[in-house]
Amino acid sequence: MGWGDLGAFGEPSKETPNLDQMASEGMLFLDFYTANPLCSPSRAALLTGRLPVRNGFYTTNAHARNAYTPQDIVGGIPDSELLLPELLKKAGYINKIIGKWHLGHRPQFHPLKHGFDEWFGSPNCHFGPFDNRALPNIPVYRNWEMIGRYYEDFKIDLKTGEANLTQVYLQEALDFISKQQASKQPFFLYWAIDATHAPVYASKHFLGTSQRGLYGDAVREIDDSIGKILKHLQKLGISENTFVFFTSDNGAALISAPKQGGSNGPFLCGKQTTFEGGMRAPAIAWWPGQIPAGVVSHQLGNVMDLFTTSLSLAGLQPPSDRQIDGIDLLPAILQGKLIDRPIFYYRGDEMMAVRVGLYKAHYWTWSNSWEEYSKGIDFCPGQNVSGVTTHTQEEHTTLPLLFHLGRDPGEKYLLSFASDEYQRVMQQISFVVQQHKATMVPGVPQLNVCDQAVMNWSPPGCEKLGKCLTPPKSDPKKCFWPH
Amino acid sequence: MGWGDLGAFGEPSKETPNLDQMASEGMLFLDFYTANPLCSPSRAALLTGRLPVRNGFYTTNAHARNAYTPQDIVGGIPDSELLLPELLKKAGYINKIIGKWHLGHRPQFHPLKHGFDEWFGSPNCHFGPFDNRALPNIPVYRNWEMIGRYYEDFKIDLKTGEANLTQVYLQEALDFISKQQASKQPFFLYWAIDATHAPVYASKHFLGTSQRGLYGDAVREIDDSIGKILKHLQKLGISENTFVFFTSDNGAALISAPKQGGSNGPFLCGKQTTFEGGMRAPAIAWWPGQIPAGVVSHQLGNVMDLFTTSLSLAGLQPPSDRQIDGIDLLPAILQGKLIDRPIFYYRGDEMMAVRVGLYKAHYWTWSNSWEEYSKGIDFCPGQNVSGVTTHTQEEHTTLPLLFHLGRDPGEKYLLSFASDEYQRVMQQISFVVQQHKATMVPGVPQLNVCDQAVMNWSPPGCEKLGKCLTPPKSDPKKCFWPH
Numbered sequence: 001m002g003w004g005d006l007g008a009f010g011e012p013s014k015e016t017p018n019l020d021q022m023a024s025e026g027m028l029f030l031d032f033y034t035a036n037p038l039c040s041p042s043r044a045a046l047l048t049g050r051l052p053v054r055n056g057f058y059t060t061n062a063h064a065r066n067a068y069t070p071q072d073i074v075g076g077i078p079d080s081e082l083l084l085p086e087l088l089k090k091a092g093y094i095n096k097i098i099g100k101w102h103l104g105h106r107p108q109f110h111p112l113k114h115g116f117d118e119w120f121g122s123p124n125c126h127f128g129p130f131d132n133r134a135l136p137n138i139p140v141y142r143n144w145e146m147i148g149r150y151y152e153d154f155k156i157d158l159k160t161g162e163a164n165l166t167q168v169y170l171q172e173a174l175d176f177i178s179k180q181q182a183s184k185q186p187f188f189l190y191w192a193i194d195a196t197h198a199p200v201y202a203s204k205h206f207l208g209t210s211q212r213g214l215y216g217d218a219v220r221e222i223d224d225s226i227g228k229i230l231k232h233l234q235k236l237g238i239s240e241n242t243f244v245f246f247t248s249d250n251g252a253a254l255i256s257a258p259k260q261g262g263s264n265g266p267f268l269c270g271k272q273t274t275f276e277g278g279m280r281a282p283a284i285a286w287w288p289g290q291i292p293a294g295v296v297s298h299q300l301g302n303v304m305d306l307f308t309t310s311l312s313l314a315g316l317q318p319p320s321d322r323q324i325d326g327i328d329l330l331p332a333i334l335q336g337k338l339i340d341r342p343i344f345y346y347r348g349d350e351m352m353a354v355r356v357g358l359y360k361a362h363y364w365t366w367s368n369s370w371e372e373y374s375k376g377i378d379f380c381p382g383q384n385v386s387g388v389t390t391h392t393q394e395e396h397t398t399l400p401l402l403f404h405l406g407r408d409p410g411e412k413y414l415l416s417f418a419s420d421e422y423q424r425v426m427q428q429i430s431f432v433v434q435q436h437k438a439t440m441v442p443g444v445p446q447l448n449v450c451d452q453a454v455m456n457w458s459p460p461g462c463e464k465l466g467k468c469l470t471p472p473k474s475d476p477k478k479c480f481w482p483h
Numbered sequence: 484m485g486w487g488d489l490g491a492f493g494e495p496s497k498e499t500p501n502l503d504q505m506a507s508e509g510m511l512f513l514d515f516y517t518a519n520p521l522c523s524p525s526r527a528a529l530l531t532g533r534l535p536v537r538n539g540f541y542t543t544n545a546h547a548r549n550a551y552t553p554q555d556i557v558g559g560i561p562d563s564e565l566l567l568p569e570l571l572k573k574a575g576y577i578n579k580i581i582g583k584w585h586l587g588h589r590p591q592f593h594p595l596k597h598g599f600d601e602w603f604g605s606p607n608c609h610f611g612p613f614d615n616r617a618l619p620n621i622p623v624y625r626n627w628e629m630i631g632r633y634y635e636d637f638k639i640d641l642k643t644g645e646a647n648l649t650q651v652y653l654q655e656a657l658d659f660i661s662k663q664q665a666s667k668q669p670f671f672l673y674w675a676i677d678a679t680h681a682p683v684y685a686s687k688h689f690l691g692t693s694q695r696g697l698y699g700d701a702v703r704e705i706d707d708s709i710g711k712i713l714k715h716l717q718k719l720g721i722s723e724n725t726f727v728f729f730t731s732d733n734g735a736a737l738i739s740a741p742k743q744g745g746s747n748g749p750f751l752c753g754k755q756t757t758f759e760g761g762m763r764a765p766a767i768a769w770w771p772g773q774i775p776a777g778v779v780s781h782q783l784g785n786v787m788d789l790f791t792t793s794l795s796l797a798g799l800q801p802p803s804d805r806q807i808d809g810i811d812l813l814p815a816i817l818q819g820k821l822i823d824r825p826i827f828y829y830r831g832d833e834m835m836a837v838r839v840g841l842y843k844a845h846y847w848t849w850s851n852s853w854e855e856y857s858k859g860i861d862f863c864p865g866q867n868v869s870g871v872t873t874h875t876q877e878e879h880t881t882l883p884l885l886f887h888l889g890r891d892p893g894e895k896y897l898l899s900f901a902s903d904e905y906q907r908v909m910q911q912i913s914f915v916v917q918q919h920k921a922t923m924v925p926g927v928p929q930l931n932v933c934d935q936a937v938m939n940w941s942p943p944g945c946e947k948l949g950k951c952l953t954p955p956k957s958d959p960k961k962c963f964w965p966h
Contacts, residue, residue: 003495004493004748004749007779009493010487010492010493010494010748010749011493011749012514012748012749012750012888012892013513013781013889013892014511014513014779028497030495030496030497031495210889211781211889211890212889212890213887213889213890215890216889216890257891257895257896258887258890258891258895258896259890263749263892265487265493265495265748266494266495266746266748266749267495268865296490296497298496298694358694381895381896382751382866382867382868382893382895383865383866383867384865384866384867385865404696404741405495406496406693406694406695406696406699407694407695407696407698407699407741407742408740408741409495409496409746410865412740412741412864412865413741413864
């Protein structure tokens with residue numbers, strides 16, 4: 001979902017009454033970022049509090065390329081990484097993930113091996129349908145075992161866009177919350193729904209209800225579901241003891257717009273890019289009685305902060321034996337403080353840009369290759385900022401492209417290299433970047449090797465369902481990452 | 484000001500707490516339009532309830548060109564036009580205009596000759612400073628006589644952007660409202676402030692306070708002033724008897740961005756164009772006790788509707804001897820009804836586009852000429868939709884370009900000419916356009932002739948101030964309108 005997809009963030013159809021109300025009862029973050037312009041790395045960062053380049057969710061197969069966890073990925077979340085649920089467990093939390101995991105699907109990467117107590121959902125994106133010969137359909141797990149596959153047992157109608165998955169995920173969430181409330185055990189719920197990811201879907205009740213087409217239907221169903229979850233917390237009397245945060249893992253995908261792609265508001269480009277449209281995310285914090293209602297924050301935030309902030313809420317310290325990029329946002333959320341911190345925009349192995357205050361400096365730019373662009377793959381449809389949305393990788397490390405995001409949120413007007421402002425600001429930014437790079441120890445890249453043998457041929461539990469498939473012979477190869 | 488300049492409409496700095504609160508206490512219009520992508524014609528339409536092509540505020544010097552009322556314009560609002568204050572007078576209203584008039588500056592066009600009882604402000608834009616030889620500085624009037632000139636008596640510091648004009652206009656408004664409340668006479672106040680028009684200005688107290696630079700400072704000052712006006716109405720106990728409407732006369736000017744130009748949110752291009760960015764305007768209706776709080780409306784509205792709606796509020800009928808384009812919005816505002824009506828997008832003498840429901844059909848497209856564009860004049864900076872934001876005037880009357888503004892508010896994805904949707908929708912739209920054109924009687928164009936002799940050399944009252952200048956010999960010429 002993109003920054004501009006919510007009414008509270010200016011979507012012109014204003015079809016998200018529940019999220020808008022959540023914002024009016026809580027805190028709206030206008031300057032909140034994903035850790036990456038793509039899903040898997042951003043989710044790995046959310047759960048580890050660390051940049052993908054540290055936790056291994058990146059590739060070195062080529063320079064500055066986006067990589068994720070398709071079915072043939074060999075890597076996944078390393079055991080050495082400490083995930084939020086692993087740590088929360090120590091404070092007595094029961095942890096559940098509902099929806100897309102996306103941190104690797106081989107046995108060692110299973111979410112229940114990384115701190116979650118329960119799982120309902122899938123290891124990969126809901127792409128398909130596949131033929132179960134060249135590519136198996138994505139399995140849906142309940143805890144340790146698969147209980148079916150997308151398109152076979154969990155229907156998605158690509159023609160109409162109908163699928164009731166968000167309703168299923170909603171019911172799972174409500175049931176889990178009820179159970180936890182009854183048992184009086186604290187809980188962490190990672191509600192990782194994916195209806196706005198292509199192929200976009202909505203259940204019958206929501207199909208055709210949005211001005212925005214199928215994508216809008218999906219947004220409306222998510223909005224409705226979040227309203228129901230918040231009301232459920234209130235009904236159970238635990239809303240004042242439950243911290244809820246809504247955000248996205250990357251900017252709206254414009255490549256699949258208008259039918260399958262959302263809005264990044266006034267920001268440049270979308271998913272896959274390190275322009276604002278690729279990484280600025282809608283974000284709302286909600287905690288009645290604790291967070292003052294209707295407050296807007298300009299705190300620079302990042303999904304990685306949810307790691308540290310959640311630990312702080314649970315009375316825990318983040319691990320001290322490794323670099324943690326997420327900061328504790330509680331002073332910003334509860335006391336309205338503004339914490340000075342930079343935002344780093346990575347694409348694969350490269351730090352493309354950095355934001356300090358209202359300034360953003362691009363050290364590298366590109367959208368995608370001419371070759372891809374000529375085939376109609378366009379991450380910036382209708383937008384073209386000369387020298388900025390480039391189709392070759394342009395290095396600007398000696399003279400970064402500088403924008404002022406307050407005066408120019410759309411990254412359209414370069415600050416003059418000769419200006420006093422440029423000189424003054426770049427001095428400050430250079431220092432921040434230098435510090436960042438000096439302490440950077442990249443993790444072992446997890447997204448370099450692909451192998452058809454590791455796909456979801458025979459997930460645990462397949463034999464009970466008669467759904468085991470025979471994998472091909474192992475043939476590990478360098479994954480090809482075009483963007 | 485542009486659609487995207489208000490926090491409530493998604494401006495990422497969210498610096499308009501008063502307008503946002505006005506929206507939360509009233510009705511926010513998401514689909515509200517100006518009558519023209521340029522100031523004078525839109526203002527003439529607001530006050531007459533009629534399209535510029537009817538009331539004469541257009542040019543036939545060239546096809547589809549924007550024209551307005553610079554100092555050397557010979558034309559202005561014709562006596563035959565009935566202005567809102569002329570009609571409200573019959574119901575006992577006292578009418579005041581504060582700020583920019585822009586409906587012609589020769590004696591016969593004076594606002595007090597067209598229904599207003601009081602005026603404080605200027606006849607033209609606050610351009611300058613001029614040398615009073617080739618071009619006189621713009622006068623500022625109090626009622627019938629000028630009381631000084633911009634840059635001479637009413638300072639605007641172009642270097643710092645400092646000018647206290649909004650504060651002066653605010654005080655005028657507060658005083659007028661107090662006076663009217665004391666006299667128990669109903670009033671119509673047209674508060675036509677212009678701080679966000681280049682050269683953008685703000686008073687000292689607001690300079691440097693916005694994340695958005697000088698333009699943002701101006702927006703903040705306007706926002707603050709509107710908050711004060713609304714509070715004043717409440718303090719005087721007349722807020723429940725006063726209808727307030729906030730809107731703009733055209734989209735944000737991107738040509739002067741980022742320092743002097745605002746935001747049109749996710750919409751295409753800006754001022755001067757008939758894309759959404761040129762004509763979709765922020766709009767808020769406020770009337771405590773009458774308009775339910777925090778309501779969002781998708782009623783297609785237009786500044787011309789304020790003419791008919793205001794008459795309706797005063798218990799008056801619009802004139803029946805002429806075509807009135809504005810509709811009475813009260814059913815939409817007070818009862819939440821949705822009135823089916825088209826929006827016509829004119830540029831000069833040409834109907835460029837029409838919106839029916841969520842569909843918009845372009846019959847003509849262009850942004851500006853290659854010649855201008857090559858000089859750096861760009862109404863769509865960073866945006867380029869192939870075949871849409873054209874630099875030649877492209878006719879599509881036989882096969883209009885069709886967009887769905889719900890799925891594609893940015894006008895980036897053409898509907899396929901071969902689709903059933905296109906065929907079905909265009910049949911409906913063609914009928915609407917046919918009806919519109921069949922009844923169209925263009926007015927005598929007022930913006931064709933320019934003459935340096937008619938400039939503000941010796942406005943009434945100049946002799947008292949010793950500020951009369953000698954006009955050159957009359958030399959009427961065709962005005963040159965490049966856009």
